[in-house]
Amino acid sequence: MAPRTAIRGLLASVSAVLLLGSAACAGDDSAGDAGDTLEVWTRSAPEPAATYKDIFAAFTAKTGIAVDYQPVVEFDQQLQARASSKDLPDVFVADAANLGTYQAQGWLQPIEQASVTGGADVADTAWKSVTGLDGKTYGIPFSRQAFATFIRKDWREKVGLPVPKTWADLTALAKAFAEKDPDGNGKKDTYGMVVPGSAQNGYTVFWSASYLWQGGGDIVADAGGGKYRVEINSDTSVQAVTWIREQFCTPGVVQPGALTQTTAQTTHFTDGTAGIYFTGPYNFVPYDQKLTKDKYEVVPAPAGPAGGDVLANGENIYLGAGSKLTDAQKKLADFLITPEAQKLGMVSKTQAVVRLPVTKTLDAARVTGDQRWSVIQEAYTENGREFPAALQWVPVRNAAAEGLNKVLADCSGDVKAGLDATAQAVSAALQEQGVLA
Amino acid sequence: MTTSLVPVRSGTSRSRSGGDPAPVRRGRPSGALISWLFLIPAILLAVYFKFIPMIEGIRLSLFKVQPFLGNEWVGLDNYADVLTDARFRDALGHTLILGVGQTVGALLVGALLALLLEGQTRSLWVLRSAVFLPVVTATAVSGEIWRLLYHPTPDGPLNSLLSLLGLGPSQFIAGTDTALWSVMAVGIWIGAPYNMVIVLAGLAGVDRALYESASVDGAGTLRRLWHITVPALRPAIAVILTLAAIRSLRTFTEVYVLTGGGPAGSTEVWMTRVISLGLEENNIGRASAASVLLLLLTLTATLVVRFATRKKEA
Numbered sequence: 001m002a003p004r005t006a007i008r009g010l011l012a013s014v015s016a017v018l019l020l021g022s023a024a025c026a027g028d029d030s031a032g033d034a035g036d037t038l039e040v041w042t043r044s045a046p047e048p049a050a051t052y053k054d055i056f057a058a059f060t061a062k063t064g065i066a067v068d069y070q071p072v073v074e075f076d077q078q079l080q081a082r083a084s085s086k087d088l089p090d091v092f093v094a095d096a097a098n099l100g101t102y103q104a105q106g107w108l109q110p111i112e113q114a115s116v117t118g119g120a121d122v123a124d125t126a127w128k129s130v131t132g133l134d135g136k137t138y139g140i141p142f143s144r145q146a147f148a149t150f151i152r153k154d155w156r157e158k159v160g161l162p163v164p165k166t167w168a169d170l171t172a173l174a175k176a177f178a179e180k181d182p183d184g185n186g187k188k189d190t191y192g193m194v195v196p197g198s199a200q201n202g203y204t205v206f207w208s209a210s211y212l213w214q215g216g217g218d219i220v221a222d223a224g225g226g227k228y229r230v231e232i233n234s235d236t237s238v239q240a241v242t243w244i245r246e247q248f249c250t251p252g253v254v255q256p257g258a259l260t261q262t263t264a265q266t267t268h269f270t271d272g273t274a275g276i277y278f279t280g281p282y283n284f285v286p287y288d289q290k291l292t293k294d295k296y297e298v299v300p301a302p303a304g305p306a307g308g309d310v311l312a313n314g315e316n317i318y319l320g321a322g323s324k325l326t327d328a329q330k331k332l333a334d335f336l337i338t339p340e341a342q343k344l345g346m347v348s349k350t351q352a353v354v355r356l357p358v359t360k361t362l363d364a365a366r367v368t369g370d371q372r373w374s375v376i377q378e379a380y381t382e383n384g385r386e387f388p389a390a391l392q393w394v395p396v397r398n399a400a401a402e403g404l405n406k407v408l409a410d411c412s413g414d415v416k417a418g419l420d421a422t423a424q425a426v427s428a429a430l431q432e433q434g435v436l437a
Numbered sequence: 438m439t440t441s442l443v444p445v446r447s448g449t450s451r452s453r454s455g456g457d458p459a460p461v462r463r464g465r466p467s468g469a470l471i472s473w474l475f476l477i478p479a480i481l482l483a484v485y486f487k488f489i490p491m492i493e494g495i496r497l498s499l500f501k502v503q504p505f506l507g508n509e510w511v512g513l514d515n516y517a518d519v520l521t522d523a524r525f526r527d528a529l530g531h532t533l534i535l536g537v538g539q540t541v542g543a544l545l546v547g548a549l550l551a552l553l554l555e556g557q558t559r560s561l562w563v564l565r566s567a568v569f570l571p572v573v574t575a576t577a578v579s580g581e582i583w584r585l586l587y588h589p590t591p592d593g594p595l596n597s598l599l600s601l602l603g604l605g606p607s608q609f610i611a612g613t614d615t616a617l618w619s620v621m622a623v624g625i626w627i628g629a630p631y632n633m634v635i636v637l638a639g640l641a642g643v644d645r646a647l648y649e650s651a652s653v654d655g656a657g658t659l660r661r662l663w664h665i666t667v668p669a670l671r672p673a674i675a676v677i678l679t680l681a682a683i684r685s686l687r688t689f690t691e692v693y694v695l696t697g698g699g700p701a702g703s704t705e706v707w708m709t710r711v712i713s714l715g716l717e718e719n720n721i722g723r724a725s726a727a728s729v730l731l732l733l734l735t736l737t738a739t740l741v742v743r744f745a746t747r748k749k750e751a
Contacts, residue, residue, distance in 0.1 A: 077716065084504035101719060106506040189592065200697030201717060256589040257611035259700040265584070321505065395718045402524075402702055409613050409701035 037066040038328050041092040043075035043315075044353070051348035052093075058344060059335045065328045083107060088320035090329050093336075093353075096129060096316045099139050099389040103132045104433070109319040109329075110136040117334040121359040125384070130316055133226035133390045133435065139316035140333050143345065145280050145355035146312040146380035147210060150287070152275040153297040155182035155190075164302040167214070167243065170276070171253060177275040178252025193247065194274035196266045197258040199405035202397040204259070207278060208244055208404055210311045213385055214304025215240025219400045220388065220426065223437035228391060230426050230436075232400060233419040236306065241407060242415050243304075249411035259409050269296075281355055281376045298372045300379050312384030314355065343367055356380055391435050399425040491732075498725035508722075515726035524702065525710060525727065532706040535621055535692075536685035542625035544677055547632025548670070552662075554633070555640050565637075569630045576627065580694025583623045584610070587695075610696050613703040620704050623691050632677050639673030640666070675746035682738040686731060707731055 042052050049071030056067040072078045075094060082088055088107055102108050113119055113127060119140075126141040151163070151173070159176040162169070174192020176182070183190055196203045205219065212218060217237030223229040231237055247253045255266070255274050268274035270290040277283075278301060287296060301310045317336055319329045335341050339362050345354030346367050356364050356377055364373035387393055403422025407415055430436035498515055500508040519525050554565050571579060586594045587609035599605030609619045643666060651661050689708035692698065698705035698713075707727065715724030 076719070080504065080719070080721075086505060088505070105503050105719075187592075189590075198697045199699050199702065200713075256608075260610055260616070260696045262697065392719075395720070398713060398718060405699055406701035409699075409703075 036325065036328070037068045038091060038325055038332060039068045039070065039089045040332070041070050041072050041075070041079070041089040041094075042353075043073070043094050044071040045073060046071070047351035048348075048353045050350040051345060051353045054348070055336070055341050055344045055353075058341065059332060062335065063328075063331055065331060067332070079107070086322060088322055090320050090323040090325050091332050092318050092320060093142055093315050094318060096139070096141070096144075096314045097387050097389050097393050099130060099132065099316060099318075100391045100393055102318060103138050103390075104392050107318075107321050108132075108138045109321050109323070109326075110138060111140060111319065111333075113137045115330070116140060116337070118337050118359060121361050122337065123358070123360060123381075126358055129386045129389055131390060135226075139318050140337060141358040142315045142317045142336055143354040143356065144312060144314035144358060144380060144384070145282070146376055146384040147278055147280050147301065147310045148298050148375055148379050149301045150269065150277040150279055150283070151297050151299060152177075152182070152269070152295060154295050155275045156297075158182050158184070163297070163299050166302050167304050170302040171247065171250075174247070174253040174276055175250070182275060183272055189273065191255040191268065191274040192253045193276040193278070194255050194266050194268040195248075195258040195278075196261055196263045197248070197254075197405065197408065198260050198262045199398070199401040200262055202394070202401040203262050204401040204405045204408070205397050206311065208241075208408075209387070210278065210301060210309060210385075211244050211304065212237060212240045213309035214301070214306060215243060216304075216306030217241065220396060220430065222388060226390070226435060227437035228388065228430055228435050230423045230430065232403070232426055233416065233423040238416050238419055240304070241404065241419060245408050245411065245415065248408045259405055281373065284370070284372060285351065298375050300375060300383070308379075308383045309385045310379050310383050312380050312386050314358075314386075315353075391430070392433050395429040395432070396426055399429045494725045495729055497722055498729050500722050502721035502725075511722065515723045516730065518723055519727045519730060524705065525707070527702065528705045528707050528710045531617060531704060532686055532688065532708075534617060535624065535688055535706060536681075538618075538621045539624035539628055539688070540678070540681040540685050542621065543628035543632050543681070544674070546625055546629035547677070548636050550629060550633040551636035551640060552666075555637060565633075568633065571627045571629075572631045576690040577694050579623065579627060580691055583626075584695060587611075587619055610704075611700060613701045616696055616700060616704045620692055620695050623695060624688065627691065635673050635677055636670060639670045643669040671746075675742075678742045678746060679739060682742040683735060686735050686738065 040056065042049070044052060049069075052071065053069060056069050059065065060067055070089070076098070079088070079092070079094075083105065094102075099108075110132075116122075119127075122141055126144060127137070130137055130139040130141060132138045149164070149170075155177055156163070156173065159173070159180045159182055161173050161176055164170040164173050171192075177190055177192045179188070181188065181190065195207050197207060198204065209219065215236060217234060217240040218231035220228040221231045248258065255261075255268050258266075266277075269277040270287060281298075284298075301308055317333045319326075319333065323329055337359055339357075339359055342354050342357040342359055342362055346352050346357065346362075346364065352368075356373075357367070364377050365371055387397070400422060403418065403425055407413065407418035407422070410418065427436055497508075499510065499512060501511050501515075502508050550568055554561055554568065588594065588596070589606070589608045589611040590596065591600065591606040593606070593609075595609065596606040599607065608615050610616045647665050648661055651665060656664070687708055688706055689712070692704055692706050692709055693712075696704045698709040708731070711724045711727045711731070714720045714727065
C-alpha cells in the first residue's frame with residue numbers, strides 16, 4: 001500500500017511541476033514574433049478591436065508591412081508589464097490624457113511634426129494637445145470627441161419646455177423632469193440629470209470639469225514653461241462649484257446616490273428614470289438600440305455665465321520607445337490619419353474607433369450620415385477643451401475629484417473652504433511632479 | 438504549517454518501515470525524501486505565486502518604480518510619504534472601524550445564528566444552507582444587490598421597510614454619515630454565516646449531559662448559555678478572531694463595489710487607497726510601501742489575537 005501511494009504521489013508532483021513549467025513558458029509567446037512585424041496595441045474590447053483589425057489589414061495590403069495586432073483591455077497594467085521587460089509595442093493607440101504619464105516613464109518616441117504626412121490637415125488645437133512638458137511632440141492625434149447634452153425628447157415635449165440654452169434652463173428642465181411625471185406612470189420616480197459623480201477613477205472631474213469651465217473656473221491652468229497653476233479655488237471656480245452643488249442639493253435635479261456612482265451604475269437615462277445626460281457620442285449606438293433614436297436628442301451643452309466649453313478627449317497614436325522599426329512605425333502613423341483609415345474607423349460593422357476624424361478633410365456627419373455628429377463636431381471645434389495632457393494628469397485629476405466629491409456631498413458646508421483644501425491636494429500632486437508654478 | 442508535517446510524517450513512515458515484517462525493497466526512496474516530494478508542488482506554487490511576489494513587493498517599496506527608465510532608489514521615502522499622508526490616516530481609521538465592527542458584528546450574529554439553527558432535523562439543514570449562501574456568493578454580486586436594497590430614495594427597498602417602522606428614509610451608502618455603517622452591515626451579512634459554521638462545530642462538541650445536569654440543578658437558559666456554552670466555544674471563538682485579524686484589515690471588495698471609497702472619501706479604506714495609487718496613478722513604489730505596512734499591521738494583529746486567546750485557553 002505505502003509504495004503504491006508513494007508512486008502515485010510522485011507522479012502527481014511530477015505532473016504538477018510539468019504543468020507549472022508549461023504555464024511559465026506560455027507567458028513569453030509574444031517574444032517569438034518575426035523581426036519586421038510591427039506590434040500594435042490598442043485599448044479595446046472585442047467590438048472595436050474588429051474595426052482596428054480592418055484598418056491594419058488595409059495598411060498591410062497597402063504597404064506590405066505585417067502587423068501583429070493586440071487589443072488589450074487592461075491596457076495600462078499590461079503596458080507597465082511590457083515596460084518592465086523593456087520591450088514595448090512598436091505602436092500603441094491609447095488615451096490622449098495619458099501622454100504625460102507615458103512620457104514621464106520614457107515610453108514615447110518624440111515625433112517631428114513636420115515629417116508626418118497629412119499632419120498639415122490636423123487641427124492646431126489637436127497638435128497642441130500632444131505636446132510634452134519639454135515642448136516636443138510625443139503623439140499623433142487619432143480620434144477626438146466632445147461631450148454634449150443628451151435629453152429625453154419625448155419627456156421634454158411632455159413637460160412643454162424648450163431645448164435648454166442656459167444653466168437656468170437646464171435646472172428648470174431637470175426640475176420639471178423630477179416633478180411633472182414625464183413618464184406618466186403616476187409616480188414621482190424620475191429625476192432630472194443623471195451624473196456619474198464617484199471620485200473613483202476621477203469621474204467627478206470628468207463630469208463637472210465642463211460646468212467648471214462654463215462658469216469661468218478651472219482645475220489647473222498652464223502657467224507656461226511646463227509649469228501649472230492651481231485654479232480650483234479661484235473666485236470663479238468657487239462660483240461655478242456653488243452652482244454645481246445646488247444641482248446636487250436640490251431634490252430630484254440629480255439622481256440620488258450620484259456621488260458614489262460610476263458610469264457602470266448610471267444607466268438611468270436608458271432605464272427611463274432620468275432625462276438629461278451629459279456624455280459622449282460613443283453612447284449613440286447603445287442608446288439607439290435601447291431607447292430608439294426618436295426618443296432622445298443630442299444638443300450642445302447649455303452655456304454657463306462664461307460660455308459653453310465642454311470636455312473634449314480622444315486617442316493618440318504613440319510610437320513606443322526602443323522600437324527598431326522606426327520607418328515602419330512612422331508609415332503606420334501616417335496611414336492612420338489618412339482619410340482612408342479614418343473613414344474605416346468611423347463606419348464600422350461593430351463599433352467605431354474614430355469618433356471625430358482628426359483630419360480636416362473629413363466631416364463626421366457626412367461620413368456617417370448622422371446629423372448628430374455635426375453637433376459633436378461643432379462642440380469640439382467651437383467649445384472643445386482637453387485636460388492638460390503634458391503633465392501626469394491622473395494624480396492631479398484624482399486629487400481634484402476627491403476634493404470636489406467632498407464639497408458636493410456637503411450641502412451646508414463652506415464651498416470656498418472645501419475648495420481651498422482641494423487646492424492644497426492638487427498643489428501637492430503638481431509639486432510631486434515638479435510642475436507647480 | 439506545512440513544514441511542521443515533515444518530521445511527523447517522516448517519523449511515522451520510518452518507524453513503520455522499521456517495524457514492517459515485509460522485506461524492504463532496495464532502491465526505494467527514504468521516507469523523508471518521499472515527504473519532500475509530496476511537498477514540492479505546494480512549495481513551488483507558494484514560492485512562485487506568494488513568496489517571490491511578496492519579496493518583490495518589499496523590494497519595490499524602496500524604489501521610485503519606473504521600469505523603462507530604471508528604478509530609482511529612494512530608501513524609506515515611500516514609507517514616510519504614506520505615514521504622513523492625511524488620506525492614508527483617514528483610510529486607516531475607516532479600516533480599523535470596519536475591521537473591529539465587522540469582526541464583532543459577524544461574531545455575535547454568527548453565534549446567534551448557530552444557537553438558533555443547531556440541531557439534527559432535515560429542515561434545519563436546509564435552512565443552514567440557505568443562511569450560508571452569502572458566503573459562497575461572489576462579493577461583487579452581493580454588493581450590487583445591496584446597492585439596490587440601499588437605494589437612498591423613500592421608495593427604495595430598505596427605506597420602504599424602515600417607513601413601516603416609522604423610521605427613515607436613510608441615505609445609506611449615499612450619505613457621508615451613514616455610508617461606513619452601511620458597508621459594515623454588508624460585511625457582517627457576508628461574514629456571519631461563516632462564523633456560524635465554526636460556532637456550530639464548537640457547539641457539536643458540547644457534552645449534552647452538562648446541560649441536563651445543569652437544568653437538574655435548576656440553572657435557567659441564560660445561565661446554561663453563559664456557564665456551559667460560552668466556555669465550550671472558546672476554541673471556536675479563538676479561530677474566528679484569528680481569521681478576522683488576518684482578513685479584516687485588507688477589506689476591499691465590498692467597499693469597492695458599494696461605494697468606491699465615497700461619498701466624500703467617507704468609506705475609503707487602506708486597500709482602496711493602495712489600488713488607486715498603484716493602478717490608477719501608477720505609483721507602484723508607494724503602493725507597495727503601503728501594502729508592506731498593511732502586512733506588518735496584519736501580522737501584529739494576528740500575533741496579538743493569538744497571544745490573547747492562548748492565555749484564555751490556558
